[in-house]
Amino acid sequence: MSQPAGTETTGRYLVLLDDKSVAAGAREMNRVAGIRAASTADSATRAEFAAADGVIFQELGVAVVSATPDQVTQLTRAADAPGPIAVVEAERVVHAYTAPPDADEAAAVDESVFTWGLQAVGANISSATGKGVRLAVLDTGFTVAHPDFAGRSVMTQSFIDGETVDDAHGHGTHCIGSSAGPRKAASGGPGYGVAHEAEIYAGKVLSNRGSGSDSGILAGIEWAIANGCAVVSMSLGAAVRPGTPHSQIFEQAATRAMAKGTLIIAAAGNESSRPGRVAPVGHPANCPSILSVGAVDVNRAIAFFSCGTVDTVGQVDIVGPGVDVYSSWNSENSGIGLHKRIQGTSMATPHVAGVAALIAEKHGARGWELWARLAQTARRLPLPSTDVGAGLVQAP
Known part of the structure; x- marks a missing residue:
């Protein structure tokens, strides 16, 4: 075994x-x-x-x-x-990926209209919107009553016993916001959603405390496949030691999902402490058939926490904006407002998932073709491919 x-x-x-x-x-x-x-x-x-x-x-x-x-x-x-x-x-056991804040990493670009993340991936100048594409975010759920999503098509399902899909944590709502939130927030803040017209499928596979298990993730993946989702975004996982084999079961689940036209995109993990230590890509992102996402900051430098390719088991395939990311939040969580800035490969992953939805809409790409288009159109960065893979994801 x-x-x-x-x-x-x-x-x-x-x-x-x-x-x-x-x-x-x-x-x-x-x-x-x-x-x-x-x-x-x-x-x-x-x-x-x-x-x-x-x-x-x-x-x-x-x-x-x-x-x-x-x-x-x-x-x-x-x-x-x-x-x-x-x-x-x-x-x-798996957890929502979170990284400690860094006070020196505030965005140094004009975010009066769009977040720096949207600008970095070119979503703000793309004609694609994600319309007609189903995008699943498997996380801590969704703040159903969030005013920024009024009138949007949002399908929800909880895979956590005893908990509704409503997000009492905030992490899932933040990820849904980055991947498919609005281009104009109800509060008047900057637009922050990449695929702002995509059909959102919010699957609660992590509890309100931010933890869950493999079975919850698998249940969410099956739900997404059954509903014809082209993209599955997972900002979650478990840390692994260098040399730990990837899960053969998740690898097979990912290849079976691909065969049905569903691309799984997952966060690489936040266990690094650069420049001194680079941690390996975590589970399940270290599976070959799951697109693994690292994080960069506003200066297109690798984030200090972003896991990297350290052995032959897992690798970073692409990177997205993952530092000082503004997005939707759960207003009931400790009195925090409707939006929040946080960081992690968790934040980079939904940016990539949103771009995937844009490409799926524009080119009709699914599965391996969608993966290939993401990699081929990424912006090359003057950084090791072991840290950034193909580069910074770009909207079509």
């Missing part, structure tokens, strides 16, 4: 099933380990899911199960032999 080194786990397990015969995989889990899992393909009730030993995300061919040590041993043996069970991994 693949065990993530040095990361927090939930005690449950992810099981990758043969995508050509998910039903056979379900039967095999029951045969070898006595595990009965309910499938999202069935019209099972919440009570039926709760009574089962786990759930199978049919679109992804992945099961999340509770298992005893003996059952895990049996599943692992089955994965090592030919058959419909391919991989078993411990389920990780």
Whole structure:
């Protein structure tokens, strides 16, 4: 069994099933380990899911199960032999990526009309708007009553037990704002949304405390695929040690998503402390088929916290504006207003996702073509590709 080194786990397990015969995989889990899992393909009730030993995300061919040590041993043996069970991994705990503020990094450009981030990626001069493109943001949810989104098409779904999609944290609302918020805020502040006419799909996969698990992310990805989302933005993850293998299960989920026309974009992580230490790209952004995003500041310098390519496992594919980023916020959170400036690769990721939606609208690109267009049109920077990948994302 693949065990993530040095990361927090939930005690449950992810099981990758043969995508050509998910039903056979379900039967095999029951045969070898006595595990009965309910499938999202069935019209099972919440009570039926709760009574089962786990759930199978049919679109992804992945099961999340509770298992005893003996059952895990049996599943692992089955994965090592030919058959419909391919991989078993411990389920990780994931968090919203946040970085400490830096008082010296205030924007040095005119933001009276548009944020520096919109200007840096060229969204403010692009004719594309994201109209007709479905963009999913999987995070802490969305402040549904935010006045900047009045009249917008926003579909919501919570994957956190006991919590509605309403964002009592703020991180998710900020990311949705950068990716698809308005070009003219109701408050009169600067416009901050890249794909300001995209159809927003807000999936709550992190709790109001900013934490969640692999299964919540997988549920959100399946929901996004089922709803025809062209882009999935994930400003979340878990730190990894250098040399830690990427998740084979998330890699397969990403390739299966790509086959259905859905590109997954994820934050590289904020664990670096430059110039002294560069941390590796975190989980799940370190998967080869997930577009990994680093962060730059207003001077197009790599952000001190941005994770980088340090070994052969994960790499930064592209960068976006991630320092001193102004966007929507949850007004109920500690009395903070409707907008806030924060930083992190979490902020860079929705800028890239928004540009992806613009390209998807303009060129009809999906999946691998969309990835290629993002990389080919990025602005090259005088920085190592290990830090910035193809460069700074640019709107079409």
